[in-house]
Amino acid sequence: MSSQPQLGWIGLGTMGNPMSRRLLEAGYPVAVYNRSKDKEEALRAAGATPADSPAAVVQQADVVFLMVSDDQAVRDLFTGPDGLLEVEASGKLLINMSTVSPGISQEMAALSQQKGHTYLDAPVSGSVKQAESGQLVIMVGGDEPAFQQAQPLFEHLGKLALHLGPVGNGNLAKLAINTLLGIYTQGLAETFLFAQQHGLKPEDMHTIIGNGAMSNVYAKIKGEAIMGDNFQAAFALKHLAKDLRLAKAEGLNTPLGEVVHETYQQAEPALGNEDVIAIIKHLHHD
Numbered sequence: 001m002s003s004q005p006q007l008g009w010i011g012l013g014t015m016g017n018p019m020s021r022r023l024l025e026a027g028y029p030v031a032v033y034n035r036s037k038d039k040e041e042a043l044r045a046a047g048a049t050p051a052d053s054p055a056a057v058v059q060q061a062d063v064v065f066l067m068v069s070d071d072q073a074v075r076d077l078f079t080g081p082d083g084l085l086e087v088e089a090s091g092k093l094l095i096n097m098s099t100v101s102p103g104i105s106q107e108m109a110a111l112s113q114q115k116g117h118t119y120l121d122a123p124v125s126g127s128v129k130q131a132e133s134g135q136l137v138i139m140v141g142g143d144e145p146a147f148q149q150a151q152p153l154f155e156h157l158g159k160l161a162l163h164l165g166p167v168g169n170g171n172l173a174k175l176a177i178n179t180l181l182g183i184y185t186q187g188l189a190e191t192f193l194f195a196q197q198h199g200l201k202p203e204d205m206h207t208i209i210g211n212g213a214m215s216n217v218y219a220k221i222k223g224e225a226i227m228g229d230n231f232q233a234a235f236a237l238k239h240l241a242k243d244l245r246l247a248k249a250e251g252l253n254t255p256l257g258e259v260v261h262e263t264y265q266q267a268e269p270a271l272g273n274e275d276v277i278a279i280i281k282h283l284h285h286d
Ligand code: NAP
Pocket: 010, 011, 012, 013, 014, 015, 016, 034, 035, 036, 039, 067, 068, 069, 070, 072, 073, 074, 076, 077, 097, 098, 099, 100, 124, 125, 126, 127, 128, 234, 235, 236, 239, 240
């Protein structure tokens, strides 16, 4: 790979938009593709080149990133009509940053290898703010040389990229940290609800949490969302419900894991497109 590889980016949603933008701002040429074409416009304005299909992206790029919803999206983009693997190309590095199952990563890695490509799973911890500022934590599974090849690119996206072993291990680490995210989010919501039930002000609870040993950026941001009744998705509840399903499928069966999985499945039909902290509305109505 030359010192200035041509990049491709597939999936320009909440996370893919700011992440691909950082690579553009770092000076890389980036070909972009999104299923709904309207989301490509903002990136075109920022200097990216829209491509007609995933196949067109892999033909143009040395390294292709994916940041899409779930296993089905990954399968469609790799093996669907005009998919990444449905075209004559080889020797590319395919980096899947979506939160998906270790199983789909292993399957896509094997199919990629048959075409002469290399696959890394590289899901991220952090949300829109961290994506915008290049402060994500990137959990990587796959071969060490591929990880080393990707490292200079990861440096534009995250404050840390950790190589965790074979393909699928990045996905497993992501499911583990999002189990904590689910438990913590529900815990925070229950804390505010309990205080409110006893006539305490949310602002005071926010101040107490913010000044104690349990203070952290997440509690600050989500506490502000609760106080401001602002449930616009930074991280959509449907994605966390999906992550907890994936964790359960990988054997998560601890007491808190079971509860938090169940709570988010119940909340998803009504609140799936709102932010994860909208779980407080579901708990309030129980
Ligand atoms: P999002 O805003 O919902 O965007 C999802 C993207 O996936 C869109 O580009 C969408 O295309 C595409 N997509 C979905 N199904 C598809 C299919 N069948 N074929 C092709 N494209 C498809 O999601 P996001 O918040 O950016 O999250 C992306 C991934 O990162 C998810 O796995 C999520 O769990 C993970 N993640 C999110 C956050 C966060 O804070 N948001 C943080 C860490 C990790 P359309 O535009 O056409 O629908």
